[in-house]
Amino acid sequence: MNQPIPTPAPHSGGLATSPGAPADAAGTSAAGTVDRTAVRERAEAVLRELAGPSARLRDDQWLAIEALVVDRRRALVVQRTGWGKSAVYFISTALLRARGSGPTVIVSPLLALMRNQVESAARAGIHARTINSANPEEWETIQAEVSAGTVDILLVSPERLNNPDFRDHVLPKLAASTGLLVVDEAHCISDWGHDFRPDYRRLRTMLAELSPGVPVLATTATANARVTDDVAEQLGTAGADGRALVLRGPLDRESLTLAVLPLPDPAHRLAWLADHLDELPGSGIIYTLTVAAAEEVSEFLQSRGYSVASYSGRTEDAERRTAEADLLANRVKALVATSALGMGFDKPDLGFVVHLGSPGSPIAYYQQVGRAGRGVDRAEVLLLPGREDEAIWRYFASLGFPPEEQVRRTLEALTQADRPLSTAALETHVDIRRARLETMLKVLDVDGAVRRVRGGWLATGEPWVYDGPRYAKVARARADEQQAMREYATGQLCRMEFLRRQLDDDLAAPCGRCDVCSGARHSAVVSTEALEAARAALGRPGVSFEPRRLWPTGMDTLGVALKGKIPADEQAQTGRALGRLSDIGWGGRLRTILAENAPDAPVPTDVLDALVTVLADWARGPGGWASGEPDTARPVGVVAMASAARPQLVASLAGRIAEIGRLPMLGRVEYRHGERPTGARSNSAQRLKSLSGALVVPTGLAAALTELQGPVLLVDDLVDSGWTVTVAARLLRQAGAQVVLPLALAVQA
Incomplete structure (x- = not known):
């Protein structure tokens, strides 16, 4: 991936245009003015190809499309899962490509999400390709397709943005030719977000290198006011008023019925699943907090006759693809998954989400439960909290940004080295575990203090300030999120209202559906047989x-x-x-x-x-x-x-x-x-x-x-x-x- 990407040829494939119209397919008249009504009509036509003949654009969907296609602005869309954020960038892509714009580049965090996006785009005649860690053998072919102008959408993982070859040789040319940049799951940009990823911060470089007038869209379903403000600021200024457009809607999901069921121990939780999993509607996801738990639960449920599969960061890519396909086709009752199956996995008829253990953040929890009920009238969401959850939260909290002394020692080692140092080589200089060291280096890279090159890392010599107060505030924010999850599990406030308030939804109100509003929905009773089997399995x-x-x-x-x-x-x-x-x-x-x-x-x-x-x-x-x-x-x-x-x-x-x-x-x-x-x-x-x-x-x-x-x-x-x-x-x-x-x-x- 070290060959330059030239500006692609104008789009010649994909969606058909409307012959004989007074404006072209993108709504531009012969005089060069934009007929906004024509643009909306064409946008509605694309939506019908995506979602069916009865589909109509929501008002905020049109406002986002108008901002991107007509006004060439930067926009942040914060809307609930299932609202139709992907439709905004698919439609915008079709309209911009009809005008001869370059391909849309989507930065997307998970392979499952990428695969969903490629398949969804194809339904509208939009040719999408993806560059990620699972398909290196395809990169040269994809690069050639982009160069030839036959790719409408290119999806890349955030990790690619800081790969030295991609960053130095591909990214600058890609930035110069991009017609629309989309940042999916944009809360990952913000270190206030529940799933901050340093690689996302590399987008600052791409944003700065975009050609003038290239629109940018950031989307997420899980951003409170602080995260929204942070992401909007990082998008930079655009538009006549000098600000990014922020479209934020109510986050209620009327199809979701939320409940919490406290049970005495892990054996009772497994026994409950064995007795009641078939009572849950359709097929769904059982989330666990650890890889080991996902494998244990999957093995136990299989022994009880259920068709389930485990899905985690340890699952091979081919097995992941099979598991995703089996869930989409309802060939399994459930995937027993870690957060590796999280953002963006799209199954409209997903009937339930069960959590075996509480995530450490109500915002992360809202995002994961949002996988359910997108295309059905009712979906069950159930939390089975455990006493071991706290220990797991403490472990993840230990991976936070290191103390200043350790960071300074790392910078000193890189400064004194006469060559790039790999992460393994740096371990001989600093007493930081591998995962924490790698995350720290990514943050320093984004801050400009170090640079990743072939063979490892180099110090840039640029001045750098350890922002201790900010890191401490982030740690306190994480602790507050954990306390909020305790309150969610034990409190008496409407479950959906509670989650919406955590996301600063001003319209939060009692939902009338959850177990707090309408009474307990699930019995805690488990059969003796299932309990004995669970105890035997766990024992x-x-x-x-x-x-x-x-x-x-x-x-x-x-x-x-x-x-x-x-x-x-x-x-x-x-x-x-x-x-x-x-x-x-x-x-x-x-x-x-x-x-x-x-x-x-x-x-x-x-x-x-x-x-x-x-x-x-x-x-x-x-x-x-x-x-x-x-x-x-x-x-x-x-x-x-x-x-x-x-x-x-x-x-x-x-x-x-x-x-x-x-x-x-x-x-x-x-x-x-x-x-x-x-x-x-x-x-x-x-x-x-x-x-x-x-x-x-x-x-x-x-x-x-x-x-x-x-x-x-x-x-x-x-x-x-x-x-x-x-x-x-x-x-x-x-x-x-x-x-x-x-x-x-x-x-x-």
């Missing part, structure tokens, strides 16, 4: 986790002589744990035991019994020492990990495993000279640095390993980054252990 212990196979890059700069692939004879085997902290089954129990403020105590009996079951399943499974397969051997002993935070817990866990398994307790991997590694939540490079040289295999343990010559169980409480297990396994292998089998209570992911 089924055991997850596997892979050890590290590669050392982090650049460790030599930290004085650690480790690089490349970890030798096979120094690696641990695939390990086992009772569960993930993010699980809705054992996760809740494990979060309680392993919380930072939890007292250190011997392992609880129920947890020990479950881990023994994990160990037994491991032994009997493929490659297990009780499987009878060649080259497998029974462990010869148990080794404990040293623990600074929970020494009683780990010692009792290892001791009881040894006792129950009738294995010798061989000893413990110790801290050298009382050292304690730091940075349990650091990035890989910093965590490995803190561990390197801090752990040691005592002489007695080394002697036992040499004498017994066999696999050993390495027992720990929590596997977070995975580096503690990796370093300890390397030391044990070097001391004589033939195989190291990691066993833990929990894994973080």
Whole structure:
């Protein structure tokens, strides 16, 4: 994608025009004046091709189209889901292309949304193409089509805007030839929005490089007054009055019936779904807060005979396409999804949305429930909140913008480097986890302090100010949103009115439909059979986790002589744990035991019994020492990990495993000279640095390993980054252990 895109040829395909009219298909007369009535008539004709012969433009739809096509203004449209925002830019595209304008460029955040847009455009004879991470093999072909003028709409993901090749070679030419720029889900531009994405801020560059008079449309269904003002300001000035046009409508959705159903625990929530999912109208979406929960719930419902599929950021693109198609065609009762299936997914007859856990923002919640009831008279929306929701909110809150000292250290490292530094290389300079570091770099890029290039990142040398007060206000805004979700779940105000007030809808009023207005709609009763099945499913212990196979890059700069692939004879085997902290089954129990403020105590009996079951399943499974397969051997002993935070817990866990398994307790991997590694939540490079040289295999343990010559169980409480297990396994292998089998209570992911 590094060839320039010339100005495309005038549009020659797509929608038919009306021969013999006094003005052309776009409403321009021979004298060059614009007949607004003719433009509206043509807009209405395009709408009928999109939505059917009875479709008529809403007043605000026409105002937006008029502003874009006739007045060439910049406009922000804030309207509820299903109002018809996409019709505005499809119709505007058709009219502008009829005048010979270049293609419409739509910046769109999600693959599901892009696919919907391409299909919708085709129904009106509009040729749309998309450039995103899932179709790199098509980029050159699409670029050629744009150059030839045969593409009416080009959809790009916001991440493309900061890809070095795209940004430097494609974006400038695209900006010069664009006939209309559309920013879909525009709340992502604002760091006050519930789904702020730094890549969206790159639009500032494209806005500045647009040719004079190119109209811009920003759309969203989820923007309160603060976000609306922020986005409108970022759109810049346009039009005779020097301001962007803002069209904001009421956000009520008369088809939605909202309800909250508190249930005692995850097992009751799963049992409720098993008993009542068929009672919900049509097909729909069950949202979960984590990937692990989506997979757990999907597996359970499938075991109960439901046709459902999981959908998350971990789902392969081909599987996503299949799942989307199955939901659209009503071949599944539901997709069990994370927010990866969110903005813009268009299924007009979606009959229900159930949330298994509360999102951290009422605005995000409104957006997700807005997927339902767009083309039906009634859709059910149900929230099943859980006690574990708060822990998940805290985790996402921890990913906020780092403290100034860490940011300054990053800028200093980039300034002093004689070449671009990759994210992995930067981890050797700053103690910030990968996901948080990448987000921080994107913000700095937008602010002009750094620049992404081939090979990594460079400091620009431009002055930069750490806006601490603003970051603190954003953090407080997030906390306020979480409090609002608590109030939504427990309050007595009309559910729809509450959500509309959160979005600063001045016309918010009681809806008369929700469970607050008209009484409870759903029974909390679950059958004994479903509850027992749910408890069995959630109580089924055991997850596997892979050890590290590669050392982090650049460790030599930290004085650690480790690089490349970890030798096979120094690696641990695939390990086992009772569960993930993010699980809705054992996760809740494990979060309680392993919380930072939890007292250190011997392992609880129920947890020990479950881990023994994990160990037994491991032994009997493929490659297990009780499987009878060649080259497998029974462990010869148990080794404990040293623990600074929970020494009683780990010692009792290892001791009881040894006792129950009738294995010798061989000893413990110790801290050298009382050292304690730091940075349990650091990035890989910093965590490995803190561990390197801090752990040691005592002489007695080394002697036992040499004498017994066999696999050993390495027992720990929590596997977070995975580096503690990796370093300890390397030391044990070097001391004589033939195989190291990691066993833990929990894994973080």
